Amino acid sequence: MNSANNGRNVGVGHRHGGGTVKAFIQKVQSHQPSLKESLNGEIQAFLTDEDQLHTYDDLTKVNPVTPTTVLQCLQARYSVKVFYTHAGCTLVALNPFQPIPDLYTLDVMKEYHSAPQPQEFKPHIFIVAEEAYRNVKGQLEPVNQSLVVSGESGAGKTWTSRCLMKYYATVAASSSVMKSQDTVERIERRVLDSNPIMEAFGNACTLRNNNSSRFGKYIQLQLDRGQLLVGASVQTYLLEKTRVACQPANERNFHIFYQMMKGATVEQRREWKMNHGQRFAWLPHSEKTLEEDCFHETVRAMVHLGINADRQRQIFRVLAGILQLGNLSFSSAVDETQPCNLEEPTKDFLQKAAELLRVPPVELQMCLRVRTLKAGKQSVLKPCSQAECSMRRDCLAKVIYAQLFEWLVMFINNSICADESTWCNFIGVLDVYGFECFYTNNLEQLCINYANEKLQQHFVAHYLRAQQEEYVTEGLQWSFIKYQDNQSCLDLIEGSPISVFSLLNEESRLNRTSDARTLRLRLEKELHDNSNISWDKFSKEPHFTVSHYAGKVNYQLQGMVEKNKDPVPPELIKLLQKSEDPLLRQVFTDKETESPNSKGLNKVTVVSKFKNSLESLMKILHTTTPHYTRCIKPNPDCKPLTFKKEEVIMQLEACGIVETIHISAAGFPIRILYKNFLQRYGLISRHINSKFRFHHVGLRVFPPCPLLALLVSLTLSYLWELLFL
Numbered sequence: 001m002n003s004a005n006n007g008r009n010v011g012v013g014h015r016h017g018g019g020t021v022k023a024f025i026q027k028v029q030s031h032q033p034s035l036k037e038s039l040n041g042e043i044q045a046f047l048t049d050e051d052q053l054h055t056y057d058d059l060t061k062v063n064p065v066t067p068t069t070v071l072q073c074l075q076a077r078y079s080v081k082v083f084y085t086h087a088g089c090t091l092v093a094l095n096p097f098q099p100i101p102d103l104y105t106l107d108v109m110k111e112y113h114s115a116p117q118p119q120e121f122k123p124h125i126f127i128v129a130e131e132a133y134r135n136v137k138g139q140l141e142p143v144n145q146s147l148v149v150s151g152e153s154g155a156g157k158t159w160t161s162r163c164l165m166k167y168y169a170t171v172a173a174s175s176s177v178m179k180s181q182d183t184v185e186r187i188e189r190r191v192l193d194s195n196p197i198m199e200a201f202g203n204a205c206t207l208r209n210n211n212s213s214r215f216g217k218y219i220q221l222q223l224d225r226g227q228l229l230v231g232a233s234v235q236t237y238l239l240e241k242t243r244v245a246c247q248p249a250n251e252r253n254f255h256i257f258y259q260m261m262k263g264a265t266v267e268q269r270r271e272w273k274m275n276h277g278q279r280f281a282w283l284p285h286s287e288k289t290l291e292e293d294c295f296h297e298t299v300r301a302m303v304h305l306g307i308n309a310d311r312q313r314q315i316f317r318v319l320a321g322i323l324q325l326g327n328l329s330f331s332s333a334v335d336e337t338q339p340c341n342l343e344e345p346t347k348d349f350l351q352k353a354a355e356l357l358r359v360p361p362v363e364l365q366m367c368l369r370v371r372t373l374k375a376g377k378q379s380v381l382k383p384c385s386q387a388e389c390s391m392r393r394d395c396l397a398k399v400i401y402a403q404l405f406e407w408l409v410m411f412i413n414n415s416i417c418a419d420e421s422t423w424c425n426f427i428g429v430l431d432v433y434g435f436e437c438f439y440t441n442n443l444e445q446l447c448i449n450y451a452n453e454k455l456q457q458h459f460v461a462h463y464l465r466a467q468q469e470e471y472v473t474e475g476l477q478w479s480f481i482k483y484q485d486n487q488s489c490l491d492l493i494e495g496s497p498i499s500v501f502s503l504l505n506e507e508s509r510l511n512r513t514s515d516a517r518t519l520r521l522r523l524e525k526e527l528h529d530n531s532n533i534s535w536d537k538f539s540k541e542p543h544f545t546v547s548h549y550a551g552k553v554n555y556q557l558q559g560m561v562e563k564n565k566d567p568v569p570p571e572l573i574k575l576l577q578k579s580e581d582p583l584l585r586q587v588f589t590d591k592e593t594e595s596p597n598s599k600g601l602n603k604v605t606v607v608s609k610f611k612n613s614l615e616s617l618m619k620i621l622h623t624t625t626p627h628y629t630r631c632i633k634p635n636p637d638c639k640p641l642t643f644k645k646e647e648v649i650m651q652l653e654a655c656g657i658v659e660t661i662h663i664s665a666a667g668f669p670i671r672i673l674y675k676n677f678l679q680r681y682g683l684i685s686r687h688i689n690s691k692f693r694f695h696h697v698g699l700r701v702f703p704p705c706p707l708l709a710l711l712v713s714l715t716l717s718y719l720w721e722l723l724f725l
C-alpha cells in the first residue's frame with residue numbers, strides 16, 4: 001500500500017505503560033540513529049523478561065508497542081495455550097486448531113455472564129459478547145450492537161460466530177433457565193440449527209480451510225425488552241455459486257453433496273438414482289472424510305427448523321439432479337448448423353437429471369444444445385458450440401443451486417424471525433469471507449476483497465479516525481498517530497464516476513462479447529494516475545493489480561466481464577418454470593426470462609448488486625455500537641498449536657493492530673455522550689440530579705414549548721436547592 005497517501009495525521013497524549021505514546025511515536029518517526037538505538041534498546045529490554053511476556057492480557061500494556069513486541073507477546077501466550085488477548089478496543093483471537101477443553105463450557109459462560117466486572121477476567125470472546133449484551137441492557141445509544149469478526153480464511157471467524165451465538169442462546173434464553181447443556185431449546189435451538197444447514201450448503205473444503213464459508217453472513221439476534229432472545233434474522237452475501245460446477249484444483253464442492261453421498265440410506269440412493277460406487281465429475285476428493293460430512297446433523301437441523309419430509313425429499317432430489325448434470329459431456333458438432341451431440345456414455349445421465357429435476361428430457365437436451373434468438377417477433381434457433389453447451393450446463397446447475405440456497409435462507413428466516421412487535425433491540429454478528437489472494441484471482445476475489453476493504457474502512461472511520469478527530473475537536477491534548485487509511489483503495493474500486501467497478505459495468509452493458517485486452521486498456525487509460533492500481537507490463541495475461549490494505553492482489557481480466565453480467569439463458573429459466581417439482585417451480589416463478597439482449601441490458605450486474613448489499617450492511621453497522629474481533633491464523637497448514645511468526649506478523653500488519661494499540665493506549669478507554677452519561681450517572685450528584693431531573697420534568701410537561709419547559713425546570717430546581725441543599 002502506498003503509505004504516502006494513506007498515512008493521515010491526527011492528534012495524542014496520555015498514558016502508555018511506562019512512557020508516553022507521544023514520546024514513543026516521536027522516537028519512531030524520528031530518523032535520528034540515537035533514538036532508534038534507544039528504541040531497539042527498549043525493545044530488547046522488554047523482551048529480555050521472557051517469562052513475563054505471556055502475562056500481558058492487554059497489548060496496550062506492552063511497552064514499547066512495536067510489531068516485534070506485540071508478536072512476541074502473542075507467541076508467548078499461544079505457547080502457554082492462551083488464545084485471546086485484548087488489543088485495546090479489539091480482541092485478538094488466535095486459532096488453536098484443536099478443541100480446547102473447558103474453554104467454552106456452560107460454566108464458563110455463566111462465569112462471564114454473572115461477573116460484576118467481566119473485563120477483569122481472562123480475555124475471552126465471552127467478554128466481547130457480554131459487553132455487547134450489557135450495552136443493550138444499559139440502553140445507551142446506540143443500543144443495537146454489532147460484533148464484527150474478521151480475519152483471513154481459516155482464521156476462526158465461523159467458529160467465533162458460532163461461539164457468540166451459543167453464548168446468547170444460553171445467557172439470553174427465553175425458554176428455560178440455564179440448567180444443563182441440553183436446555184437451550186425452542187427459538188434458541190432453532191437459531192443455532194440454522195448454522196449446520198447454512199454451513200452444509202454454503203461451506204466447502206478449500207486449500208486453506210476444511211470448512212470454508214463460501215458466502216458472507218450477518219445474523220441479527222433479536223432481543224425483547226427484557227433482553228431475552230426471541231428470534232433472529234440472517235442476511236447472506238454473494239454465495240460462490242461457481243463452485244457447484246467448477247472446483248479449484250484440490251478443493252471440494254459444497255459439503256452437502258458429500259454428506260448426501262456418505263449419509264444416504266439404500267432407499268435414498270435409489271430415489272436419487274445414485275448407484276453405489278458411481279462417480280460424479282463435480283464431486284472431486286470424495287474419498288476425503290471430514291467431520292463436516294455429517295448428513296444426519298443437517299437433516300436433524302432441517303427437521304427442527306420445520307423443513308418437512310416432503311420438502312427435504314424435493315431438496316435432495318434437486319441436488320442429486322445437479323450431480324447428474326455434471327456428468328454430461330458434449331461432442332463437437334459435425335458442422336455449425338448441427339447441434340452438438342451428447343457423448344454416448346453420458347446419455348443416461350441426461351435421462352436421470354431430467355427425472356430428478358422433473359423436466360422433459362427432450363426439452364432439457366434442447367435447452368442445453370440450442371439457443372433461441374429473437375429477431376423481431378420471430379424466433380430463430382441456433383445450435384450452440386461445444387463450449388457453449390458446457391457453459392449452459394454449468395449455468396443451469398449454478399442457477400438452481402443459488403436459488404435453492406436463497407430459498408433456504410428465506411425459509412430459515414421465516415422460521416427464526418420474531419414478530420416485529422416482540423423485539424426492540426438486536427446484536428448483530430458479522431462473519432464475512434476473509435481476504436483472498438490466490439495464484440489466479442477473478443471477480444469473486446475482487447468482491448471478497450472489496451468487502452474486506454469496506455469492513456476495514458468501517459474500523460478506520462469508526463475507531464482510528466473518528467476517535468482522534470473527536471479528541472482534537474474537544475480540545476484535548478493529543479498528538480498525531482499515523483494509520484493506514486484505505487479510503488483511496490475503496491475509491492479506486494467503487495468510486496464515482498470512474499472506478500474499476502464503473503468501468504467493468506460499462507463494459508458489461510455493451511452489447512458485444514467482452515474482450516479482456518480492451519478492458520485492460522480502458523482501465524489503464526482511465527486509472528493510470530491512481531497509485532493503488534498497477535500493471536505488470538511484461539505479463540501476457542491481461543490483468544490489473546490492486547494494492548489492498550492487506551496486500552497486493554493480481555486480478556485476471558479474462559472472463560471477468562461475463563462473470564459480472566452473469567447471464568442466464570432464458571430458455572433454462574423457462575424450462576425450470578415448467579418443472580413438475582413443486583420446489584423448483586416455486587423458486588423459479590416470477591424469475592425474469594427476457595433475453596439478455598433486450599431487457600437484460602438493464603440487468604443489475606454482480607458488482608452493482610454486491611455493492612448495494614454491502615452498502616445496506618454498512619448503514620446498519622453505522623447505527624450500531626461495534627465490537628471488533630480479529631481472528632488470526634497462526635500457520636497456513638492449520639496445524640494445532642503451531643505459531644509461524646511470518647504468517648502472524650503479516651496478518652497483524654494488515655489489520656493495523658499496532659496502530660489500534662497505540663490509539664487505544666493513548667486514548668480514553670470509555671467514551672460516553674455527555675447526555676447519556678448524565679442520564680446514567682446523574683443520580684450520583686444531587687446537584688446535577690436536581691437540574692437534570694427537573695429539566696426532564698419540564699420537557700415532559702411542556703414538550704412542544706422548550707422555553708416554557710426550561711422555565712419550569714429552572715424554577716423547580718431552584719426551589720429544590722433552596723429547600724434541600
Ligand SMILES: Nc1ncnc2c1ncn2[C@@H]1O[C@H](COP(=O)(O)OP(=O)(O)OP(=O)(O)O)[C@@H](O)[C@H]1O
Pocket residue numbers: 095096097098099100151152153154155156157158159160208209211212213214432433434631
Ligand atoms: N477457538 C477455536 N478452537 C478450536 N478450533 C478452532 C477455533 N477456531 C477455529 N478453529 C478451527 O479452525 C478451523 C477454521 O476455522 P473457521 O472455519 O472458523 O475459519 P474462518 O475464518 O471462518 O474461515 P473462512 O473464511 O474460510 O470461512 C475450524 O474448522 C476449527 O477446526
